[in-house]
Amino acid sequence: MATEAAAENAAYEELLDNVKRISNVKNAAGILGWDQEVVMPEGGTPARSQQRSALSAIAHELLTDDEMGELLDELESQDLDDEQTAVVREVRREYERATRVPGELVEEISRTTSEALPQWKEAKAEDDFSIFAPTLEKLVEQKREYAEHIDPDKDPYEVLFADYEPYLGIETAEEMLTRLRDELVPLIDSIRESDVELAAPFDGTYDTDTQEQLSRDILDTLGYDWNRGRLDTAPHPFSSGTQFDARVTTRFDESDPLGAMMSTIHEFGHATYTQGLPDEEYGTPLGQSRDLTAHESQSRIWENHVGRSRAFWERFLPALKERFPDVEDASVEDIYKAVNRVYEDNLIRVEADELTYHMHIVVRFEIEKALIRGEIEVEDVPELWNDKYEEYLGIRPDTDSEGCLQDIHWSHGSFGYFPTYSLGSVLAAQLYAKAEEDIPDLEDQIRNGEFDEFHDWLTSNVHQHGCLYTTDELIEVATGEEFTADYFLNYANEKYSELYDLE
Incomplete structure (x- = not known):
């Protein structure tokens, strides 16, 4: 691929060497982050914050070195092939953003986020927003400063959003979220007015050790590569790593085994994308995932279009009954x-159904956008959060833990992240519609537990491209169409009209 094609291009080879070095430093920091969230002892934070801060500084220094700029300038004038052009484009974009941000600020943000994690955990456990509020205020200030350095003439939230989705644009996110809100709310209202109730067949206690075995059964069934991954637990489920080491975490609730199963499938989708990246391009943009809209599309395509399908449960229900015999009659x-089931009273985003999920995202999007723009203060967040939940979801949190403290993202300084969850869900439906067209018996394959062809389709059309294409280009390459919410909204209306007997 790109490395072989550039064998005689000394400048390009030197650029790749530098980029790989930066990637390895970032990946090492990622392992430290995983360790902190999963297994690090509680007392390890002071040292860990310094370790992660040092690695962030090293990566920043390597990326902003004058030599990187000189190599990029030299390569801009050369006749490059498509893969080389993509690598230069991606490195140029990172370089230009990074050179505008002082290294000291990068270190400060890294140190603050490391220290924020245990404070968020404590605040959530104690149901006390005031424990986390001072650090959140500090992070908001630091991220505003970060955005101002990158582009003082732009809306700071738009600058931060581009860290997670650099090519679709904030206008696309706002238009998509507005359309989802406008078209899903009437559907949700119709469901709540219907006489149909979809009761869960679980009524009891389901021990977490058995739930973990069930999660492992699911990963086996879907085709998780255990040689390059592992399953652990975390307060907030996540997946991280590289194509050689893509780890999954989940969490368990003794009263709700379905929650852990769906969480596991979701994180499997992220991990299988990461595992599907080309090995030979490790450390370069061609061996990295295409930002968070694409990444989230992979978790949502497996969670919603596979894991929530009849066909999947025709295959997997016997395994569930074997682990939990008291659901034998289900x-x-x-x-x-x-x-x-569409919930009337669910307060937790990661446990939400496919429809109300997007109202959870709208709440977070509107609040963090106002925070970064300085339209509200940190102290306003709990009350505003509760007001918006009441407005969009018809429910009001009783505690901060089930309200504004439920998500981990702000403790990471991840402002601008949330819209990609909805964008990814929309893209998942568009991709799945194309996969069904290309694999006519896809539903039968899922029913039979045969996932190889679907894996291959996703790898060929999404995973193996790495960052060769921009997000909008990748969508057109994979589906033959521009990005659209039509597939998701048609899917949602058809599926839930049938489930709830809507006219």
């Missing part, structure tokens, strides 16, 4: 309805 239809 039918495929029972489980199918349970995993697709």
Whole structure:
């Protein structure tokens, strides 16, 4: 691929060497981050914050070195092939943003986020926003400063959003979220007015050790590569790593085994994308995932279009009954309805159904946008959060833990991240529609537990491209169309109209 094609291009080879060095430093920092969230002892934070801060500084120094700018300038004037052009484009973009941000600020942000994690955990455990508020205020100030350095003439939230989705643009996110809000709310209202109730077949206690075995059964069924991954637990489920080491975490609730199963499938989607990146391009943009809209599309395509399908439960229900014999009487239809129930009172985003999920995103999007723009203060967040939940979801959190403290993202300084969850869900439906067109018996394959062809389709059309294409280009290459919410909204209306007997 690109490395071989550039064998005689000394400048390009030197650029690749530098980029790989930066990637390895960042990947090492990623492992430290995983360790901090999963297994690090609580007392390890002071040292860990310094370690991660040092690695962030090293990566920043390597990226902003004058030599990088000189190599990029030299390569801009050369006749490059498509892969080389993509690598230069991606490195140029990172270089230009990074050179505008002082290294001291990069270190400060890294140190603050390391220290923020245990404070967020404590605040959530104690149900006390005031424990986390001072650090959140500090992070907001630091991220505003970061955005101002990158582009003082732009909306700071738009600058931060581009860290997670650099090519679709904030206008696309706002338009998509507005359309989802406008078209899903009437559907949700119709469901709540219907006489149909989709009750869950679980009523009891389901021990977490058995739930973990069930999660491992799911990963086996879907085709997770255990040689390049592992399963652990975390307060907030996530997946991280590289194509050689893509790790999954989940969490368990003794009263809700379906929650852990769906969380595991979701994180598997992220991990299988990472595992599907080309090995030979490790450390270069061609061996890295295409930002968070594409990444989230992979978790949502597996969670929603596979994991919430009748076909999947026709395959997997026997394994569930084997692990938990007290659900022996449950039918495929029972489980199918349970995993697709639209909740009237769910406060937790990661446990939300496919429809109200997007209202959770709208709440977070509107609040963090106002925070970064200075339209509200940190102290306003809990009350505003509760007001918006009441407005968009018809429910009001009783505690901060089930309200504004439920997500981990702000403790990472990840402002601008949330819209990509909805963008990814929309893209998942568009990709799945194309996959069904290309694999006519896809549903039968899922029913039979045969996932190889679907894996291959996703790898060929999404994973193996790395960052060769921009997000909008990748969508057109994979689906033959521009990005659209039509597929998701058609899918949602058809599926839930059938489930709830809507006219």
